[in-house]
Amino acid sequence: MAIEHHDFDVLVLGSGGSGLRAAVAAAEAGAKTGLVCKSLLGKAHTVMAEGGLAASLGNVDPRDNWETHFQDTMFGGKYLNNWRMAELHAKEAPDRARELEHWGAVFDRTPDRKMSQRAFGGHTYKRLVHIGDRTGLEMIRTMQDKAVHSDIDIFMETTITRLIKDGDRVVGCFGYRRASGEQISFSSKALVVATGGSGRIYKITSNSQDCTGDGYALAYEAGAELVDMEFIQFHPTGMVYPPGVAGLLVTEAVRGEGGILRNALGERFMEKYDPKRMELSTRDVVARSIYTEVKEGRGTPHGGAYLDVSHLDSDYVRRKLPSMYDQFLELAGVDITKEPMQVGPTCHYFMGGIKVDPDTGETRVPGLYATGEASGGMNGANRLGGNSLGDLLVFGRRAGIGAAADANKLSAVALPAEELTAAQGEVDTYLNGSGTENPFQMHKDLQKIMGDGAGIFRDKEGLTEAISLLESLESRVDKLKSPSPRLEYNPGWQLCREVKNMLTVSLMIARGALMREESRGGHSRLDFTAYSDYWAENNIVVHSKGGYDMQLTPTPVFKRDELSELVEARKESEKAS
């Protein structure tokens, strides 16, 4: 049976910030460009970014420069970042911010009418370009309008279930339209994966339901390498109650404005963990501190810590934290000007991702590119707030240009028939096969395994158990079947492939976490609490040996001689303080 088919020079998967920026860049470079999104355009997880976009414009503090931003990023990433990516990001973010403004983005201003910049954790100077607490929405809407008026074909609510290769090269992909269930295939001379992270492997997450690690799994299956997958950022303050909103983000600005953390005994516990920086310590430290208080029996009735702004002037709270005031009043029945919030860690961001060439976004698989949260390297072991919005602009553009240049060198590509048939067979099996596994139940099982054994604190015993339980899901995944055979907008069908993707991602995380015998950034081992000299110099790179069998290889951090002075200077100054 013939199915809907489209040919492109460059096809981008994912319409968050990085995907939109990549598509715009590819189209500007003259490539015939397509953009596929799993949801409607403009709904991607980027809309939830609040704080701002880190760029050393120096509008507020003229001392700022790319060198300091580079140093801050490296320090935040515990020096496991790809040096070249941190360098490119710091150098190019200011131009990308100005460019957005030229496309119509509207940001808050300084008194002399330039883009304003705010302070944020880990940034030496006031650096984050922002608009209120909805910077991500502003960016995505700006790029959405730019993309709509560029020569880009957009496919909304289209799920991609497989990348298709011809020999060694990725030449396209296959999936279906969610509204009708009709199958669709794309051929592309170059394909950019911009599918974001995979927060939905945890029950408690700030991530949108789309964040199921599709790109990580599809690229893994196509032979790409992934890096740093054990590093996951747990944001210290998510809502813990009521149950329906558990994980919903409580912005860092609450602590920035003077919010105090206390345990159930009324103790200001950050005094024990980081007396110098207290509540404004780095995200990994605050998250671990709250978790420890709860684990040791000093948690709130709903299993979190109290975050209190009721000592501040109530008008000031309502003016500076309007969305938080509304969020707690509406969803939790809590007036934060009068009573404390209850908060706990929530899965927020994946530092790791598909391993790419820093300059072009190219993976080790010909024809396959990656960018944004789907790619890894830029953030090392821990990401600074504000660096993800810069990341997606800088590397989204670079991946789009890289993919277009690659495509220009090629004549037409075609999808091998047997590959297409196999892809069709897979989605059909989820719908009409003889399987008996319910995807909703398996998703729940997987979230429990990851939360219990590979969450914010890890140890050998828990990780070994988690890996064994995940491996027991491998055979069950092949028996996944949608509870309903309906083609049109079938949620169970959609979840089958997503659960398979999340299993692949979970295995990478748990196996990487077991291998890294130290604690660093977003990876905390109870049985290896200190930094290790060996792991300070190595990333873990993973690729497929077939199926869920994975090769994990410690790989030296990518450095550049010309940046050594900057890195050493920062290390020295940290030691001195």
Place this chain on the structure above:
Amino acid sequence: MSETMAAGGTRTLQIWRGDLTSGQLVDYTLETEPGMVVLDAVLEIQRSQAPDLAVRWNCKAAKCGSCSAEVNGKPRLMCKTRLDHLPADEPITVEPMRAFPIIQDLVTDVSWNYEVNKKIIPFTPREDLPEGDYLIDQADTDRMSEFRKCIECFMCQDVCHILRDQRMHNKYYGPRFMVRLASLDMHPLDGIDRIDQIADEAGIGLCNITKCCTEVCPEGIHITDNAIIPLKERVVDARHDPILKIFKRNNTRPGKKKPEASA
């Protein structure tokens, strides 16, 4: 904890099930947890009772505008509507937005909105701008920012009677895109004269300011007062200013160009 948290217990939801050809309300009863929102209940029903129930959602944090539906007859974001804020002694009805064609169950075809957006010329800088950084007042930023808060839930489009009842989708862009046009027209550095589009193709004259759109906006945008009425005034100023009429001149504002015909 506040007493509002005490609620929970058994609730019945009447959810509209069907497609473009037919459909009806179907009763589902579930045990609720304190603080549940309508989307939680719908997803729990999907998980445990009706795995083929189609519902569109993404962020579940009132930031993406995907889960719009008509709850007890009123357009609401399902993720922001608590069960215990709805009358406890009667079932809760959940229906798709009625101004758009049904795809399946609670999911509607909102693609028309995306087609309208394509017709709006994006921000285009004035040609007389000096080199260097854009300089913009915070006051202008604040004014535009209200409009740019829009999360495209399309509930304003759903309640606009020009679209919902009179089905004049070919003559009126709807409140969402009046807001978009306002954000562009009020950008101090935008170089496009948008008056003809606002008056003619977008059909602003059709709005008779009943403010239904403003009432349902989950972002609290003053759609009618701050976007539509000022745009109506700009159209009047440009087209019907008596002094300019004497000289038979168009009132194109400084720095603004008429769009090219092809645009």
